[in-house]
Each structure stands twice: as C-alpha cells, then as structure tokens.
Amino acid sequence: MTTLDDDLRDEVASTPPDDEPDRPPSSVRGRGLLGLLTSTDHKVIGLMYIVTALLFFLLGGALATVVRIELYSPGTQVVEPGAYNQVFTMHGSVMIYLFITPVAFGLANYLVPLQIGAKEMAFPRLNALGYWLFLFGGLTMVAGFLTADGPAAFGWTAYAPLSEAIRSPAIGHDLWLFSIVLTGTGTITAAVNVIATVLAMRASGMSMFRMPIFSWNMLVTSVLVLIAFPVLTAASVMMLADRNLDAQIFNAEGGGQPILWQHFFWFFGHPEVYIVALPFFGIVTEVLAVFSSRPVFGYRGLVLATFAIASLSVGVWGHHMFTTGDAATGYFSGLSLLIAVPTGVKFFNWIGTMWGGRLRFPTPMLFTIGFLLLFVMGGVTGVVLALPALDFQLHDSYFVVAHFHYVMFGGSAFALYAGIYYWFPKATGRMLHEGWGRVHFVMTFVGFNTTFLVQHVLGAQGMPRRVADYLPEDGFTFLNRVSTVGALIMAASVFPLAWNVWRSLRRGEVAGDDPWEGQTLEWATTSPPPPHNFDALPPIRSNRPVWDQRHPTRKRARAVEAQAEEAAT
Amino acid sequence: MRRTIPARLGRPGLVVVLGAGLAGCGMPDPVTEQGESVRTLWNPTIVAAIAVGAFVWALALWSVVRYRKRNETLPTQVAEHIPIEIVYTVVPILIVAGLFVVGAATTTKVEEKAEDPDVVVDVEGFQWSWQFTYIEEDVLVSGDGSGTDGPELVLPVGQTTRLNLISDDVAHSFWVPEFLTKRDLIPGIDNEIDVTPTETGTYRGRCAEYCGLDHWRMYFSVRIVTAEEFEAWVAENAGGDPVSAEADAPEEGEGSG
Ligand code: HEM
Ligand SMILES: [Cu+2]
Ligand SMILES: [Cu+2]
Numbered sequence: 001m002t003t004l005d006d007d008l009r010d011e012v013a014s015t016p017p018d019d020e021p022d023r024p025p026s027s028v029r030g031r032g033l034l035g036l037l038t039s040t041d042h043k044v045i046g047l048m049y050i051v052t053a054l055l056f057f058l059l060g061g062a063l064a065t066v067v068r069i070e071l072y073s074p075g076t077q078v079v080e081p082g083a084y085n086q087v088f089t090m091h092g093s094v095m096i097y098l099f100i101t102p103v104a105f106g107l108a109n110y111l112v113p114l115q116i117g118a119k120e121m122a123f124p125r126l127n128a129l130g131y132w133l134f135l136f137g138g139l140t141m142v143a144g145f146l147t148a149d150g151p152a153a154f155g156w157t158a159y160a161p162l163s164e165a166i167r168s169p170a171i172g173h174d175l176w177l178f179s180i181v182l183t184g185t186g187t188i189t190a191a192v193n194v195i196a197t198v199l200a201m202r203a204s205g206m207s208m209f210r211m212p213i214f215s216w217n218m219l220v221t222s223v224l225v226l227i228a229f230p231v232l233t234a235a236s237v238m239m240l241a242d243r244n245l246d247a248q249i250f251n252a253e254g255g256g257q258p259i260l261w262q263h264f265f266w267f268f269g270h271p272e273v274y275i276v277a278l279p280f281f282g283i284v285t286e287v288l289a290v291f292s293s294r295p296v297f298g299y300r301g302l303v304l305a306t307f308a309i310a311s312l313s314v315g316v317w318g319h320h321m322f323t324t325g326d327a328a329t330g331y332f333s334g335l336s337l338l339i340a341v342p343t344g345v346k347f348f349n350w351i352g353t354m355w356g357g358r359l360r361f362p363t364p365m366l367f368t369i370g371f372l373l374l375f376v377m378g379g380v381t382g383v384v385l386a387l388p389a390l391d392f393q394l395h396d397s398y399f400v401v402a403h404f405h406y407v408m409f410g411g412s413a414f415a416l417y418a419g420i421y422y423w424f425p426k427a428t429g430r431m432l433h434e435g436w437g438r439v440h441f442v443m444t445f446v447g448f449n450t451t452f453l454v455q456h457v458l459g460a461q462g463m464p465r466r467v468a469d470y471l472p473e474d475g476f477t478f479l480n481r482v483s484t485v486g487a488l489i490m491a492a493s494v495f496p497l498a499w500n501v502w503r504s505l506r507r508g509e510v511a512g513d514d515p516w517e518g519q520t521l522e523w524a525t526t527s528p529p530p531p532h533n534f535d536a537l538p539p540i541r542s543n544r545p546v547w548d549q550r551h552p553t554r555k556r557a558r559a560v561e562a563q564a565e566e567a568a569t
Numbered sequence: 570m571r572r573t574i575p576a577r578l579g580r581p582g583l584v585v586v587l588g589a590g591l592a593g594c595g596m597p598d599p600v601t602e603q604g605e606s607v608r609t610l611w612n613p614t615i616v617a618a619i620a621v622g623a624f625v626w627a628l629a630l631w632s633v634v635r636y637r638k639r640n641e642t643l644p645t646q647v648a649e650h651i652p653i654e655i656v657y658t659v660v661p662i663l664i665v666a667g668l669f670v671v672g673a674a675t676t677t678k679v680e681e682k683a684e685d686p687d688v689v690v691d692v693e694g695f696q697w698s699w700q701f702t703y704i705e706e707d708v709l710v711s712g713d714g715s716g717t718d719g720p721e722l723v724l725p726v727g728q729t730t731r732l733n734l735i736s737d738d739v740a741h742s743f744w745v746p747e748f749l750t751k752r753d754l755i756p757g758i759d760n761e762i763d764v765t766p767t768e769t770g771t772y773r774g775r776c777a778e779y780c781g782l783d784h785w786r787m788y789f790s791v792r793i794v795t796a797e798e799f800e801a802w803v804a805e806n807a808g809g810d811p812v813s814a815e816a817d818a819p820e821e822g823e824g825s826g
Contacts, residue, residue, distance in 0.1 A: 081782060081783065081785060082782055085779075085781075085782065085784075153781075154779075155779050159739075159740055159778075159779070161738070161739050161740070161756060162739040162740065162779070162780060162781055167696075167738070167739055167781060168781075252737075252756035252757040253756075257757055258740065258755060258756050258757055259755055259757060259758055292636070292644070293643060293644055294644060294646065294647070295646055295647075295648040296648070297647065297648065297649065297650075298648075298649050298650075298654050299648065299649070300649070301649070301654050301658075323742060323751055323752050323753045323777075323778075324753045324755060324758065324760075325752060325753065325755075325758055325759075325760040326755075326758055329673075329676050329680075330673055330676075333669065333672060333673065333676070334669055334673075337665040337666075337668060337669050337672075338662075338665060340661065340665055341658065341661045341662050341665060344657070344661040345654075345657060345658055345661070347625055348653075348654075348657040351625075351628045351629060351632060352647075352650075352653070354629075354632035354633070354636060355632055355636065356636060356644055356645060356647065357632075357636050357644045358636065358638045358639075358642075358643070358644045359632070359633065359636045359637045359638055360637075360638050361633075361637070369629065369633060372625070372629045373626055373629060373630075376621075376622050376625040376626070377622055380618040380619075380621050380622045381618065383618060383665070383668065384614055384615065384618055386672075387610065387614065387668065387672035387675070387676070388672065388676040389606070389607050389610055389672060389675040389676045389678075389679045389750075390607065390610060390611055390614065390672075392607070392679065392749075392750040392751055392752070393596065393607060393611075393746070393749045393750055393751065395742075395751065395777070396742060396744075396751070396777040396778060396779075397777065399595075456595065457595045459595075460595030460596045461595055461596070461597060461746065462597065462744075462746025462747075462773075462775070464744065464775055464776070464777045464785075465779075466779040466784065466785075467784065467785035468784075468785045469785050469786070470785070471717055474773070551643075
C-alpha cells in the first residue's frame, strides 16, 4: 500500500529538472480519459472547467427558452405555474452558480499561469479538487430534476422563510443547498489557488505592475471570493440546519429572523456581481489593447479602479433590500452610486485604448464592442436603481430582469464570447472561422436586444418578475411576444457557435504561436502550450513583453530606459 | 368597476412602445401625491441615464469608425494621460453626487409619515391573497386566493391612509404600479407606508415578492373613491362579515394550478 507521502516522494522524484523540457512532467499521468480524470495540469483543468460550465450554460439557456415561451401569451403555454417556478429558479441558479462564476475560474486556471510566465498553478492538486467539487456540486443541483417533486423552486436567492421546509418541502431544495455548499467550497479553493499563484509564481521580471489586466482582475476577484463565498456557504449550511435539524435560525415562528437570510445572501450577492464581472472586464481590456495595437490606456488607473470597485462592493448589499425597510437607504444609495465612478473610469480606459489606435475587427473585437455598448446600458440602469425612490417602483419587476441581463449577458457573456474567440487558437492550435463568428455575433446581438430592451418598459409599467403568467387586460402581451421572439433568435445563435467549434477543431486554419499580434506572455509559447508552458521566456520589461519582442527598437529603447531607471535608484 | 382596468391598460402595444420611449418612459401616470414625487425624479433621471449611455455609445462608435485600420503605420503608443484621467474620474463623481442629493430628497418625501393619518389599514399578505383591516372603521376585507381579481382595498381620495404591511407566513410585497412604489411584507419586520390618492379610479395591485406557487396571481385591486363614497362604503360594511373578496366570478380557471 502506498501512502500519500510515498506518492508525493515519487512525484518529486519523477519531476523533471528544468533543463529537460521535453519530458512530460508528472502532472500529466497519461492520455485518454484516465489522463483527464487524474490530471493536475492547470491547462487541462482549466479546459475541463470551461467545457463543463459551457454545458451548464446550454442547460441554463434551454431553461430560459422555456421561460420565454411560457410568457409568450397569457394562459399556460408549456408549463404550469409550479413547473414554471422550478424552471426560472433553475435557470437563474445554473447561470450564476454553475456557469458564469466557474467559467471565470476556468479561464483563470488556463490563463493566469501563462500570463505571468509560470509553469503551473501554486497548488495543482487543490486545483483538481476545486474542479471536482464544482462538477459534482453542479450535478447535485441538477439532480433535483430527477426527484419526484422536481428541483428547487425558491428562486436563485432562496429567500427565507419561503425556503424553510414547511413552505418548500421538496428534496430538490436540499439538493440545491448542498450544491451551493459544494460548489462554493470549490470556488473558494480555486480562489486560494489563484491568489497564491499570482503572488508566488510570477516569472522573474514580472512585477505586479507588469501583470496583464486579466491576471490582475482575477487576483482581485479571488480576494472578493474569499470575502463573499464563505458567507453564502455558511448561510446555506444554516438553512440546511433549519430544514433538517429544526434549527429555527431563519424562522420567525421559532424565534428566528427571516430577514437575516437576505443580509447574508446579499452580503455574498453583491460582491458576486463583481466576481462575475471583473474577470470579464479583464478579457475586454486585453482584447481592446491587442486589436487597437495599443497599450492599455491608463493601466495604473485601471488597476486602482478595480481595487475601488472591489472595496466598495462589499458595502452596498443593502441596495437589494431597499423595499424590505431593513436597509438604511441613504447609506446604501450613496455607496452604490459611488461604485459607478470606478466602473465609469474603466469605460474611459477602454475607449482611451481605442482612441487614436489602429483597430482591427475580427470576432473577438466584435464581441468586445458589443460588450461596451450593452454593458453601459446595464450600468446606467443600475444607477437608476440605486436611487431608493425609483427602486421602490422598479424592484422585483422586469426592469430589474432587463438590468441584470444587460450586465451579465450583454456584459459578462459577451466578453466571454470575445475571450473564447480570442484564446481558442491558443488552446487548440486552430482558429475559429471568421464568417461563422460574425453570424454568431449578429444573431446574439440582435436577439439579445430584442429580448431584453422591451423588458425595461414592461417592468416600469408594472410587470413583476418571477410570475408564471399575466392577464390579457394587463396589456403586457405585445412586449412579451417581442421578448420571446428575441429569445428564440438567441437560442438559435448557439448553432453557428457550436458548428464553428466543431468544424474548426478539425479543419480550422492553423493558428501558430501568435495569430493576433498579442502582447502578453501567453502568446510567447506554442499553441497549444507544452505541459511545462514555456520553452523560453522573452525578457519581461513592461506589461506587454510579446509586443516589445515584436518591436525590437522600442524594446531596446525600453531596456535602456529601464537600465537608466535602475542606475538612478 | 373592475371593468375599467382593461380600458385603462389595454392600449395597443405599439402605442405603449412609442409613448414610453418618447414621453412617459414607461412608468404609469401616478395617482398619489407620493407617486408624483417619484415621477418628478424618474423623468430627469431616465433622460440623464439615456444621455450618459448615448455619450458612451457615441465615443465607442466614433472610435470604431474613425480609427479602423487603414494602413500599416503603427499608432502612437499612448499609455496614459494624467489630466484626462483626473477629469474622467472627477466628472462622474460630480454627476453621482448630484443624483444622490436629488434622490435622497425624493426618498425622504416618499417615505414621509403623517402625524395623524386619516385612515389606517392593516394590510396582511398570505399565500396567496390579501386581507385588509380598517381598524377604526371596523371593516374587514379578505381574499380567498381564488380567481384573478383578489380583494378590494377602498381608499378615500385626498386623504392620507397609513398602510401597515404585515405577513405571518413568507415574504410578500405590496405593489400598485400606479402608486409608483412598493414595500415588502416580511415576517418579523413591521413596514408601513402612507399614501395620499389624488385621483379616483380602480387600479390593479399585485404581490411583487416571489412567494411560492400562486405568487403570479396574488392580485388585489384598489378603488379610490370620494370621501362621501368612502363613508357610505364604511357604513355599509362596518362590523359585519368580511367583505366578500371575489365578488366577481374568476375570469379564467386555466393556469391557476
Ligand atoms: C440565454 C438567454 C437568456 C434568456 C432568454 C434569459 C431569460 C430570463 C428571464 C425571462 C428571466 C426572468 C424569469 C422570471 O422572473 O420569471 C430570467 C431570470 C434570470 N436570469 Fe436569465 N436569461 C438568459 C441568460 C442569462 C444569463 C447568461 C444569466 C447569467 C449569467 C442569467 C441569469 C438570470 C438570473 C440570475 C435570473 C433570476 C432568476 C430568479 O429570479 O430566480 N440569464 N432570465
Ligand atoms: Cu448589488
Ligand atoms: Cu408573491
């Protein structure tokens, strides 16, 4: 019998020294399924994260389509109210917990070591553990569909006391809560790893202020995860105790305090909004710089803005609770408005990067422009909602549904698409097809706006969210139809993407190391990168070493500058 | 009375879109004093929001058109410009500071409570209907959760009514879109709002906080009447059995599973 220690010793013994780059390191134990299942290679785990999350995205998208079809007309179309409530709950939950959060950590796993010139993540095995917690946690939530009473139906926010066992007895709710505990722990694990990697594994020359913005943002995101997720995880354990052990923590009849759940939840929930935004801000920053042939404009300001957003984001949870009467309106309104400032600064960084540049428009750049146009709309409606007097009318209405989809779909998911088109060549060695990429972009952009623009009006007029039906005399029918048609266009937009990936994996144009004239270190290695990531690193003297290498005169100029700087200090 | 709802709300969709886009920007015309304050804040705010959005769109689209790649010369490698960076930090701070001040003023106005309200009603939400108790007047109106009309809340125009919002089961939210406000009913928390109706008429109210299976049809209606009509209504119903909630037959049974 081997012990863990034996294993470790073997591994240390078999790890090749640095000067033998062509021997695979022990982290890749073999090929095929077993290789995948046992891999601790950050690139393999990163890709598994991304693919798994995208499969959950497909599920979430299918559920969204059911929601939209049901709301096409008054009366029952495809699902009765009970089933509708399960469907919208699972849509929101799958999208937030199983798609957009994990996919960010998938990208981080794949990219952060490459961007900072490291061979591996700091804790490869912990990394694998994080992935498996995510996968099985996710399956636990979705397993609710297999139970007799169906999956959870208390919304993705699981408000008490509706989530207490007497109000929501189905076992699907317990599965949901277990899933939150498991996936939450997985996310915390991943965050610890990213932080350790960024702080400890940077290549020589890669100072903090030479890190690519994506890596910066993942660092800050991970710190936010450490603040936010333990609270959600703990609250879910408390709710499980309420449901199964009669703990009465959130039950007013038993002396508990239902509103406490909302405070716990949103203390997680608002930082979560930035956990699923900052990584994607990172993507668009990189893409804009590369396709404008420019450095990131205002790099330091951008990093500072990220810090500001992260710090403010832990103090604004009450803006989700203005209508509860249990959140100080002045304080939370003020801080929430303030957080718009660093977000606005980022917009100017992005536009400043393009301004005066030399812009190319392959698909990643199209999705990035889409991001800029759509995310700003989610931003300004967020400012509107930060005014309590207006929030009293708009809260829990379709205005909010429109707002957060502009943020999370028009913002994060568009940026994710940009990232997929941008890094696909790095990960697979082949380019995605431009023509299909454009079709995908146009369909998504048109479908998205058709679905969600009209929802602002529906909400302001009086349509509440989370309703299985509405009445003909409400006058909501026409705009709901528009919205449903848009959702069908978006559903169809999956096909050009899927086809593109399928065909390009086989016969896509061969990418080469650096197809986009990249600037950051991941473009300094082969596509796909070898198990040990780099055969040789270019010198790192700025935040875009690959650019410096491609423009040697500038590089020399910089080297001289750097020397002078060193001499001066 | 309820027949007036379709007449009010059943406008053809196109008119709604155009009307909303141009003039009203979506919110219904307010029928309370508090709602009027909200509307006074909403109009300029939404215009400012659209203006900021349009400004960013213009900058982004301008860059796209103006700076698209035309030749192989490298662009200047500008990495920062401190004065501009300061400007684009300070200007947004000023804008949100302004918004904060007007927003806070309106919030205070909307949340203001009368010293001595003319009418006090306990509004209790339960899965899935409402009960309205007029304490002084000794009138009880209760819904039974069937159909899609719900019980009727009768309010005198021009007088201030205090609504005590309470729930014993799960969280609900009291929302009359024409009041341009809503507030939650949460076990363990006592909420109250004042409303001062300015116009007679009948409006649909709804539960806005997801509360389980039939949340979607947790409706009620609000009938705003003159002071005399209100007195007559009280006299007719005081002390007696609860006012029947579902006076009208449910309009459709389907989808009410
Ligand atoms: C694929 C296109 C999508 C469509 C057509 C869509 C549609 C909808 C609709 C109509 C609702 C409201 C359901 C209701 O209130 O009854 C909803 C809720 C929600 N959506 Fe989406 N959505 C899409 C994508 C996304 C994405 C990408 C995310 C996040 C990354 C997301 C996150 C949510 C959340 C968190 C809710 C709230 C669920 C709840 O109230 O519990 N959606 N979606
Ligand atoms: Cu928030
Ligand atoms: Cu409800």
